[in-house]
Amino acid sequence: MRQFSYEKASDPGAAAARAAEVQGAKFIAGGTNLLDLMKLEIETPVHLIDVNGLGLDTISETEDGGLRIGTLVTNTVLSADARIRRDYPVLTRAIAAGASGQLRNKATTGGNLLQRTRCPYFYDTAMPCNKRAPGTGCGALTEGAFSRQLGVIGTSEACIATHPSDMAVAMRVLDAVIETVTPTGMTRQIPLEEFHQLPGDTPDQETALLPGELITHVTLPAPVGGRQSYHKVRDRASYAFALVSVALIRQADGTGRIALGGVAPKPWRRTEADAELPNGARAVIARLLDGATPTEENAFKITLAERTLAAMLKEA
Amino acid sequence: MSPAINFELRRRTFIAGTAVAAVTVGMSRKAAAQTAAPVGAESTTVFLTVNGEGRELTVDNRTTLLDALREHLQLTGTKKGCDHGQCGACTCTVNGTRVNSCLSLAVMHDGDEVETIEGIGAPDAMDPMQTAFVENDGFQCGYCTPGQIQSARAVLDEIRAGIPSHVTDDLTAEITITDAEIRERMSGNICRCGAYANILAAITQVAEDQA
Ligand SMILES: Cc1cc2nc3c(=O)[nH]c(=O)nc-3n(C[C@H](O)[C@H](O)[C@H](O)COP(=O)(O)OP(=O)(O)OC[C@H]3O[C@@H](n4cnc5c(N)ncnc54)[C@H](O)[C@@H]3O)c2cc1C
Ligand code: SF4
Ligand code: FES
Ligand code: FES
Numbered sequence: 242m243r244q245f246s247y248e249k250a251s252d253p254g255a256a257a258a259r260a261a262e263v264q265g266a267k268f269i270a271g272g273t274n275l276l277d278l279m280k281l282e283i284e285t286p287v288h289l290i291d292v293n294g295l296g297l298d299t300i301s302e303t304e305d306g307g308l309r310i311g312t313l314v315t316n317t318v319l320s321a322d323a324r325i326r327r328d329y330p331v332l333t334r335a336i337a338a339g340a341s342g343q344l345r346n347k348a349t350t351g352g353n354l355l356q357r358t359r360c361p362y363f364y365d366t367a368m369p370c371n372k373r374a375p376g377t378g379c380g381a382l383t384e385g386a387f388s389r390q391l392g393v394i395g396t397s398e399a400c401i402a403t404h405p406s407d408m409a410v411a412m413r414v415l416d417a418v419i420e421t422v423t424p425t426g427m428t429r430q431i432p433l434e435e436f437h438q439l440p441g442d443t444p445d446q447e448t449a450l451l452p453g454e455l456i457t458h459v460t461l462p463a464p465v466g467g468r469q470s471y472h473k474v475r476d477r478a479s480y481a482f483a484l485v486s487v488a489l490i491r492q493a494d495g496t497g498r499i500a501l502g503g504v505a506p507k508p509w510r511r512t513e514a515d516a517e518l519p520n521g522a523r524a525v526i527a528r529l530l531d532g533a534t535p536t537e538e539n540a541f542k543i544t545l546a547e548r549t550l551a552a553m554l555k556e557a
Numbered sequence: 558m559s560p561a562i563n564f565e566l567r568r569r570t571f572i573a574g575t576a577v578a579a580v581t582v583g584m585s586r587k588a589a590a591q592t593a594a595p596v597g598a599e600s601t602t603v604f605l606t607v608n609g610e611g612r613e614l615t616v617d618n619r620t621t622l623l624d625a626l627r628e629h630l631q632l633t634g635t636k637k638g639c640d641h642g643q644c645g646a647c648t649c650t651v652n653g654t655r656v657n658s659c660l661s662l663a664v665m666h667d668g669d670e671v672e673t674i675e676g677i678g679a680p681d682a683m684d685p686m687q688t689a690f691v692e693n694d695g696f697q698c699g700y701c702t703p704g705q706i707q708s709a710r711a712v713l714d715e716i717r718a719g720i721p722s723h724v725t726d727d728l729t730a731e732i733t734i735t736d737a738e739i740r741e742r743m744s745g746n747i748c749r750c751g752a753y754a755n756i757l758a759a760i761t762q763v764a765e766d767q768a
Pocket of ligand 4: 695696697698699700701702747748749750751752
C-alpha cells in the first residue's frame with residue numbers, strides 16, 4: 242500500500258472542497274472496497290478523507306412519502322429498517338443477497354454504489370486493463386482470457402466489465418435518486434439511471450460525479466407496492482457475486498418493472514422491457530437484452546436471465 | 558410465438574505484446590504517484606478501548622485494525638487469512654458489531670470499543686460459545702475458530718435484533734433460528750478444514766441454551 246495522509250471530515254461541503262483541492266485525495270467510508278484495492282495498489286490515493294463523522298447516517302421520511310437515506314447508513318441497517326422491509330422489500334432482498342454479514346455491517350450506501358468492478362483482469366496488475374490503466378487494452382478480451390463473469394450488454398470494445406452491486410439493482414427498479422454536494426457547495430440530484438456511465442472509450446470514467454463531489458443521500462420515491470422480489474444466481478449459495486440477478490416488482494394486473502444485475506456496467510433496465518412484463522419472460526428479455534454482445538463464454542447469461550425471470554413470474 | 562433474443566458474439570481483440578502493456582501500466586502509475594504526494598502526517602495516534610482496556614498507539618496510517626491488534630497490541634487471537642474480506646478469520650466486534658478487521662484502518666477507530674477473542678473468555682472461564690465449540694468439535698486446525706466464534710455470537714444477536722438474511726422467508730415476521738438461517742449468516746467465515754457441520758451444532762446448542 243502507498244503512503245497516505247489522513248483527515249476526518251466534519252462538514253459535507255468542506256469535505257467535497259477539500260477532496261477537489263488535494264490532488265490524489267479520496268473519500269473513505271466503510272473502506273471494504275477501497276482498502277481492498279489500495280492493498281493491491283489498484284487504487285493509490287495519497288490522502289484519505291474519512292467521511293464517517295459527517296452524520297448522514299439516518300433514514301428520514303420525505304414530504305412526498307418516500308425515504309431519504311443518508312450515505313453512511315450501513316447495508317445492514319438499511320436492509321433491516323422496518324419501512325424498507327415493509328414498503329421496499331426488493332431492496333432488503335438485494336442487500337441481504339450481497340457480501341457477508343460482517344461486510345454489510347461496514348458497507349455504506351454511497352460506498353456500495355461506488356464499489357468497483359470484480360473483473361479478474363482489473364484486479365491483476367500484471368495484465369492490461371483499460372479501466373485500471375487507460376490505453377493498455379482489455380485483458381478480458383485477449384485470446385484465452387476468462388470472461389464468464391463479465392458483461393453481455395452496455396459493454397464496449399474497450400471494456401466488458403460489470404457493476405457488481407446487488408443493492409444498486411434494486412435501487413434502479415425503485416427509481417432512486419442520488420443527492421450530492423459539489424466542491425463549490427452546490428447540491429445536485431442525479432437519478433440512479435444517469436449515475437453509472439457506460440464504458441465507451443473511457444471505461445475509467447465510471448460515474449456522473451465531478452472530481453471531489455460527495456454523495457450525501459439516496460432518495461427513494463413513494464412506495465409503488467406490488468410483489469417485489471430479487472433473485473440472484475451465483476456459483477455458490479452465499480457470499481459470491483452474481484452471474485445474473487433480477488429485481489422484479491409485479492403489480493396485480495401483470496404490469497411491473499424489472500432490472501438486471503451481473504450483465505452490464507450498470508444496473509440494467511429499459512422501460513420498453515418493463516412494458517413487456519404481461520407477455521412473459523421471453524418477451525421481456527428479448528427487449529431488455531436486445532443487441533447484446535456476449536462472449537462465447539458468457540452468452541449463457543442471456544438464457545439464464547430469461548429462465549430466472551420465468552421462474553420468478555411463476556412464483557409471483 | 559416467442560420473440561427471438563437478438564444478440565451477436567463479441568470477438569476477441571488481439572493485443573500485441575501483453576508484457577509491454579503491463580510494463581506501461583507500471584510506469585504510468587509511477588508517473589502519477591510522482592505528481593501527487595501526501596499532504597500531512599503519515600502516522601496517527603489513536604485511542605482504542607480493547608477488551609475493556611484503554612490503549613493509545615501511534616500507527617502508520619496504512620495499519621489495518623487487524624495489524625494494530627496483532628502486531629502492535631500482541632493480541633494474536635484474531636487471525637489473518639486472506640487480508641481481503643474473503644474469509645472472516647479476522648472477524649472481531651467494533652462497538653458491538655462484527656466486522657472484518659482486515660478491511661478497516663486503525664486510524665478510523667479512534668475512540669471505538671473493540672472486542673477480540675481474548676476479551677470474550679479465557680481457558681479457565683470460557684464464553685458459552687467457546688465451550689460449545691469445544692463440546693461439539695467445532696474445529697480441526699483452529700485457525701478460523703476465533704473468527705467463527707466472534708461471528709457466531711454476533712449472528713445470534715443479529716437474529717434477535719430482527720436483522721433479516723437472504724434466507725428469511727417473511728420480512729415482517731419475527732425471525733426463527735433455523736439451520737438455514739445460521740448457515741447463511743455464517744457464510745462470511747470460511748473453514749478450510751470443513752468443520753461446518755460441527756460449527757452449526759455448536760451455535761445451535763448455544764441458541765437453544767439461551768432460548
Ligand atoms: C469478499 C467480498 C464480497 C462481496 N460481495 C458482494 C456482493 O455479493 N454483492 C455486492 O453488492 N457487494 C459485494 N461486496 C462489495 C461491498 O458491498 C462493497 O465493498 C461495499 O458496499 C463498499 O462500501 P464501503 O462503504 O465499504 O465503501 P468504501 O470502500 O469506503 O468506498 C468505495 C468507494 O466509494 C467512495 N465513496 C464512499 N463514500 C462516498 C461518498 N459519500 N461520496 C463519494 N464517494 C464515496 C470511496 O472513495 C471509494 O472510491 C463484496 C465485498 C467483498 C470484500
Ligand atoms: S473488462 Fe474492463 S475491467 Fe476487465 S480487463 Fe477489460 S478493461 Fe479492465
Ligand atoms: S483476513 Fe479478513 S476476511 Fe480474511
Ligand atoms: S478449523 Fe481449520 S480452518 Fe477451520
